[in-house]
Amino acid sequence: MSCIDSILTDSVYAARHLLGWQLVYMSPVGIVCGYIVETEAYHSLDPASHTWSGESPRNKSMFQNAGTVYVYFTYGRHYCLNIVTGDIGDGQGVLIRAVEPIGSIEIMRSNRPNVRSDIQLTNGPAKLTQAYGIDGSLDGTNIFEGPIHLLPGRIVPEVVVTRRIGVLQGVDAELRFYDSKSPFVSKR
DNA sequence: TTTAGGATGAACT
DNA sequence: GTTCATCCTAAAA
Numbered sequence: 190m191s192c193i194d195s196i197l198t199d200s201v202y203a204a205r206h207l208l209g210w211q212l213v214y215m216s217p218v219g220i221v222c223g224y225i226v227e228t229e230a231y232h233s234l235d236p237a238s239h240t241w242s243g244e245s246p247r248n249k250s251m252f253q254n255a256g257t258v259y260v261y262f263t264y265g266r267h268y269c270l271n272i273v274t275g276d277i278g279d280g281q282g283v284l285i286r287a288v289e290p291i292g293s294i295e296i297m298r299s300n301r302p303n304v305r306s307d308i309q310l311t312n313g314p315a316k317l318t319q320a321y322g323i324d325g326s327l328d329g330t331n332i333f334e335g336p337i338h339l340l341p342g343r344i345v346p347e348v349v350v351t352r353r354i355g356v357l358q359g360v361d362a363e364l365r366f367y368d369s370k371s372p373f374v375s376k377r
Numbered sequence: 378t379t380t381a382g383g384a385t386g387a388a389c390t
Numbered sequence: 391g392t393t394c395a396t397c398c399t400a401a402a403a
Contacts, residue, residue, distance in 0.1 A: 388393085
């Protein structure tokens with residue numbers, strides 16, 4: 190079992206320990222990568238999770254093996270990226286909410302032409318997918334064979350745990366994790 | 378077949 | 391701080 194496999198056994202553990210890892214995407218126009226600085230954990234016993242009411246065509250990727258990429262469409266215009274954790278059929282995963290770019294700024298700027306400040310390129314779940322050029326066509330790929338990978342990154346000296354953003358149920362659960370030293374976190 | 382609403386972001390004031 | 395863009399999914403009818 191590789192290092193990443195042992196991290197992806199549980200969504201809460203994975204959300205905490207994926208901070209500092211590099212999210213890499215081999216896009217058609219070049220490699221895009223950044224450090225993960227903000228995550229949230231979701232699982233099937235959680236009313237805020239897409240998997241709470243069981244498997245459907247939309248969320249079927251979440252029920253596949255750990256390392257599967259779940260990309261979903263929301264609010265009529267946005268895509269968000271998740272890494273599936275646990276065993277097949279569990280329906281659990283980690284939402285990647287923000288990353289800190291590593292030398293891929295030019296591609297990110299061209300994918301988000303209206304953004305003035307570089308901070309705003311990737312400091313939100315739908316912002317980073319747009320900056321990377323990730324959309325629904327990547328749903329169901331996985332980090333071992335597909336164009337999206339995870340690589341070991343840097344040490345995160347201080348992790349902050351809070352309630353999740355934008356959820357209507359399970360609001361009290363503290364399942365959001367972020368790197369307090371990074372300026373690319375969506376909201377403090 | 379129809380309809381309500383959503384793990385959000387940007388552009389306003 | 392507030393509003394709206396805009397479209398897919400799931401559940402109702």
